[in-house]
Amino acid sequence: MTVTLADVAARAQVSPATVSRVLNGNYPVAATTRERVLRAVDDLDYVLNGPASALAAATSDLVGILVNDIADPFFGIMAGAAQSQIGGAEGAGSGAGRAGSEKLAIVCNTGGSPERELTYLTLLQRQRAAAVILTGGAIEDPGHSAAVAAKLAKLADGGTRVVLCGRPPLPSSLLGGGDGEGNGDGDAVVAALTFDNRGGARRLTEHLLALGHRRIGYVAGPVERTTTRHRLEGHREAMAAAGVLGGGTGEDELTVHGPYDRQSGYDATLELLRREPGLTAVVAANDTVALGACAALRDRGLRIPDDVSVAGFDDLPFSVDTVPALTTVRLPLHEAGARAGRLATGREAAPPGGVASVAAELMVRGSTGRAGRAGASRG
Amino acid sequence: MTVTLADVAARAQVSPATVSRVLNGNYPVAATTRERVLRAVDDLDYVLNGPASALAAATSDLVGILVNDIADPFFGIMAGAAQSQIGGAEGAGSGAGRAGSEKLAIVCNTGGSPERELTYLTLLQRQRAAAVILTGGAIEDPGHSAAVAAKLAKLADGGTRVVLCGRPPLPSSLLGGGDGEGNGDGDAVVAALTFDNRGGARRLTEHLLALGHRRIGYVAGPVERTTTRHRLEGHREAMAAAGVLGGGTGEDELTVHGPYDRQSGYDATLELLRREPGLTAVVAANDTVALGACAALRDRGLRIPDDVSVAGFDDLPFSVDTVPALTTVRLPLHEAGARAGRLATGREAAPPGGVASVAAELMVRGSTGRAGRAGASRG
DNA sequence: ACGGCCATAGCAAGCGCTTTCTATACGCTA
DNA sequence: TAGCGTATAGAAAGCGCTTGCTATGGCCGT
Numbered sequence: 001m002t003v004t005l006a007d008v009a010a011r012a013q014v015s016p017a018t019v020s021r022v023l024n025g026n027y028p029v030a031a032t033t034r035e036r037v038l039r040a041v042d043d044l045d046y047v048l049n050g051p052a053s054a055l056a057a058a059t060s061d062l063v064g065i066l067v068n069d070i071a072d073p074f075f076g077i078m079a080g081a082a083q084s085q086i087g088g089a090e091g092a093g094s095g096a097g098r099a100g101s102e103k104l105a106i107v108c109n110t111g112g113s114p115e116r117e118l119t120y121l122t123l124l125q126r127q128r129a130a131a132v133i134l135t136g137g138a139i140e141d142p143g144h145s146a147a148v149a150a151k152l153a154k155l156a157d158g159g160t161r162v163v164l165c166g167r168p169p170l171p172s173s174l175l176g177g178g179d180g181e182g183n184g185d186g187d188a189v190v191a192a193l194t195f196d197n198r199g200g201a202r203r204l205t206e207h208l209l210a211l212g213h214r215r216i217g218y219v220a221g222p223v224e225r226t227t228t229r230h231r232l233e234g235h236r237e238a239m240a241a242a243g244v245l246g247g248g249t250g251e252d253e254l255t256v257h258g259p260y261d262r263q264s265g266y267d268a269t270l271e272l273l274r275r276e277p278g279l280t281a282v283v284a285a286n287d288t289v290a291l292g293a294c295a296a297l298r299d300r301g302l303r304i305p306d307d308v309s310v311a312g313f314d315d316l317p318f319s320v321d322t323v324p325a326l327t328t329v330r331l332p333l334h335e336a337g338a339r340a341g342r343l344a345t346g347r348e349a350a351p352p353g354g355v356a357s358v359a360a361e362l363m364v365r366g367s368t369g370r371a372g373r374a375g376a377s378r379g
Numbered sequence: 380m381t382v383t384l385a386d387v388a389a390r391a392q393v394s395p396a397t398v399s400r401v402l403n404g405n406y407p408v409a410a411t412t413r414e415r416v417l418r419a420v421d422d423l424d425y426v427l428n429g430p431a432s433a434l435a436a437a438t439s440d441l442v443g444i445l446v447n448d449i450a451d452p453f454f455g456i457m458a459g460a461a462q463s464q465i466g467g468a469e470g471a472g473s474g475a476g477r478a479g480s481e482k483l484a485i486v487c488n489t490g491g492s493p494e495r496e497l498t499y500l501t502l503l504q505r506q507r508a509a510a511v512i513l514t515g516g517a518i519e520d521p522g523h524s525a526a527v528a529a530k531l532a533k534l535a536d537g538g539t540r541v542v543l544c545g546r547p548p549l550p551s552s553l554l555g556g557g558d559g560e561g562n563g564d565g566d567a568v569v570a571a572l573t574f575d576n577r578g579g580a581r582r583l584t585e586h587l588l589a590l591g592h593r594r595i596g597y598v599a600g601p602v603e604r605t606t607t608r609h610r611l612e613g614h615r616e617a618m619a620a621a622g623v624l625g626g627g628t629g630e631d632e633l634t635v636h637g638p639y640d641r642q643s644g645y646d647a648t649l650e651l652l653r654r655e656p657g658l659t660a661v662v663a664a665n666d667t668v669a670l671g672a673c674a675a676l677r678d679r680g681l682r683i684p685d686d687v688s689v690a691g692f693d694d695l696p697f698s699v700d701t702v703p704a705l706t707t708v709r710l711p712l713h714e715a716g717a718r719a720g721r722l723a724t725g726r727e728a729a730p731p732g733g734v735a736s737v738a739a740e741l742m743v744r745g746s747t748g749r750a751g752r753a754g755a756s757r758g
Numbered sequence: 759a760c761g762g763c764c765a766t767a768g769c770a771a772g773c774g775c776t777t778t779c780t781a782t783a784c785g786c787t788a
Numbered sequence: 789t790a791g792c793g794t795a796t797a798g799a800a801a802g803c804g805c806t807t808g809c810t811a812t813g814g815c816c817g818t
Contacts, residue, residue, distance in 0.1 A: 004775090005775060006775095014798085015798045016776095016798090017775095017777075017797075017799080017800095020775065020776060020777085021776090021777095024776085027796090028795065029796075029797085030796060033796080045533070047505055048505050049434070049773085049775070050430070050433075050506040051433035051773085051775095052434045052773065052774035052775045052776090052803090053505075053775055053776075054430035055430040055774080055775070055776090056774075056775040056803055057775075057777090057803085060430060070459040071456045071458075071459040072452075072455065073452055073455070076449045076455045079449050079450075080450040080490070083487075083488045084488075087502075104487070104499070105488075106443075106485030106486065107486045107488070108462075108483070108484070109463075109486070111459070111463065122426065123429075123483045125426050126427050126432075127429040127430070128428070154424070158381060288696075288697075291697060294700065295699075298702075318641075318667075318670060318697050321641065321673065321674050321701070322700070322701065323677075383805090384804065384805060384806095385805095394768045394769075395806090396768060396805095396807075397767060399807085400807090407766065408766075428803085428804050428805070430804085431773090433805090434774065434803090434804080434805070435772080435804075435805040435807085436806055437806090760817105760818095761817095761818100762816085763815085763817105765813090765815100767810100767813100768810085768812095769807105769810075770808095771806105771807090773806085776802090777800100778799105778801085779798105779799090779800090780797105780798085780799080781796100781797085781798075782795105782796085782797080783794100783796085783797100784793100785792100785793090785795100786793080786794095788790090788791090
């Protein structure tokens with residue numbers, strides 16, 4: 001029923017081998033023959049059988065992009081940028097069969113679940129993916145990290161390029177762990193693009209401190225995530241350097257953890273206000289959380305930034321449009337994603353040492369202002 | 380180098396056939412044998428060769444989800460919901476080989492380009508995808524529609540389930556066009572979930588009209604997109620019914636087209652203000668565009684909604700958090716996406732007639748108010 | 759105690775393509 | 789004209805898996 005290479009060959013009066021060569025364009029074929037084959041392909045509406053091709057050639061053109069939450073623009077932007085560098089271009093027009101060095105970039109949504117992350121990695125390994133890009137923070141459970149590292153080592157061993165984007169490099173102690181085989185080709189190894197979450201967070205809090213804030217609440221992301229930890233560490237570095245660590249009993253008093261969503265920001269801010277009515281600033285784990293924080297403050301009748309300043313992280317597109325505009329830390333998501341895409345396709349050389357740090361830029365906007373203009377009298 | 384089925388078979392002292400059957404669990408195998416095989420699989424860290432498996436079994440477990448813009452939460456939400464219904468579950472743990480009815484949901488970003496849409500469809504056809512979900516509005520170019528319809532017909536013919544989510548059903552005139560083969564199994568045909576864009580837009584504009592607005596600007600999406608057209612038609616229906624069609628010279632005077640992004644909303648609003656300084660309301664093609672519109676109005680020193688009301692569409696998560704909160708039309712993106720996922724996996728029966736309409740609900744919030752409170756005196 | 763059955767396991771034939779190696783047919787040079 | 793190199797096409801051997809069919813036992817019925 002479906003058209004095969006052999007059918008095309010028969011119609012073009014050539015051998016299957018020739019058709020294959022025409023389609024792959026990696027072997028000299030006389031112009032007239034090529035013509036004939038191409039016509040047959042069109043006539044028959046032939047479409048290459050991917051699995052068969054991948055099996056015979058022992059390669060595939062799949063590039064997997066793993067994201068923690070596809071509904072979050074943070075990941076969407078990176079994934080989109082990466083994908084734009086990878087495949088789907090070349091207006092193929094009507095012809096169906098050929099597609100040169102085409103790679104199929106596919107994004108896989110782990111939903112932040114460790115199991116799904118592993119499952120997708122296995123599935124990609126099954127498909128003998130050409131490359132895998134892991135985006136966003138990693139989960140810090142030791143067992144899981146080891147499992148992921150082992151899987152990535154195996155993937156790399158099998159010729160899959162592995163690129164991390166916005167995720168810290170794998171501890172080298174975990175790599176090469178597998179069977180002691182030692183990684184084969186030094187070409188398919190891991191490259192990592194790490195975001196300067198810590199530095200960005202530090203500068204953000206320094207900004208707040210410079211404005212006179214001392215009672216600063218921190219709405220952190222989920223625990224056990226590198227992103228969460230790094231941003232929090234940056235915040236605390238700044239606080240410690242200014243000698244304002246710990247509001248009262250412990251240093252954690254003004255830190256609340258929660259998922260990276262609006263609701264979390266809302267609830268956590270209410271909680272912070274309960275713990276410290278004299279709060280003059282709230283730093284959120286990211287912009288979406290900051291949105292929730294703003295809503296909570298407003299619902300409490302507090303003005304931003306007159307009563308309480310608010311800051312986010314990531315500088316997602318909507319952040320400039322909030323009222324007041326959100327002070328945040330800009331991460332060049334698009335650029336990083338694009339670069340990851342190029343690294344994954346081998347179109348760009350890996351940075352020295354395999355790791356490149358991506359700078360985070362403080363964006364001061366209207367949601368942060370001097371402390372104490374109105375705040376002190378509250379409570 | 381890589382471990383094959385045969386290796387596992389050798390180690391487990393059984394035939395390759397038996398290993399295959401253990402892994403697929405579709406044939407009786409004695410418990411003790413199964414044990415032995417599974418141990419061998421674990422010992423060897425065996426991972427099934429996807430392409431080989433797909434070739435031999437003539438099926439694949441890929442489900443493609445096509446989106447127009449992965450960085451846009453509109454698509455991210457639908458894709459995430461669909462994916463959650465499809466695959467990646469079952470905490471597989473350490474074992475690598477087996478994965479029962481696992482399906483790999485992959486999302487492909489067309490970026491709104493017709494060529495890429497076709498390319499991805501071809502690529503998925505190559506992979507013999509189990510199903511394809513197309514999300515969001517379609518491009519209305521006749522040639523392209525025909526090409527897509529032909530491709531979908533061929534996919535369906537090849538056993539791939541095709542589901543449309545947020546996209547109008549294919550004109551039946553275009554389906555079955557291909558080679559006149561007639562579609563084989565009536566099971567793999569198309570199901571469509573259409574959004575009531577027209578009705579939602581109509582109700583939204585009616586709401587504005589009820590508030591006394593007459594000079595209403597419309598910032599439409601890109602031309603040649605079904606979503607754009609339907610929403611615009613709904614708007615005009617309402618305007619016509621109220622007898623306020625056409626501000627001055629032509630009916631298009633207060634309509635500006637542009638991409639579905641913030642910048643477009645900003646620019647278009649400025650343009651509308653230029654054309655009609657007495658504008659009292661702006662309806663945007665979607666929430667993101669509305670964000671830009673708000674920014675433009677504010678930059679012009681106009682208050683929302685006192686001077687100008689603003690409305691969006693989709694009710695994306697951030698819309699409730701803008702200041703003032705955005706009046707918009709809620710589309711149940713999550714539910715629709717999840718349903719599309721279930722339809723794609725055959726876990727839910729297709730609706731009667733293959734088409735189901737998804738309701739759009741008007742969400743009245745703070746960004747719209749009575750006309751004329753301040754506006755009339757401007758200009 | 760013997761024939762027949764069910765439960766298991768193995769054999770072997772592909773699935774549709776790629777690719778190495780071999781064959782053919784030129785166009786040259788000597 | 790004979791010899792050889794080059795350009796092009798074909799034959800065929802897999803790639804690693806699935807699966808229809810066949811083979812082997814142990815167990816049952818009588």
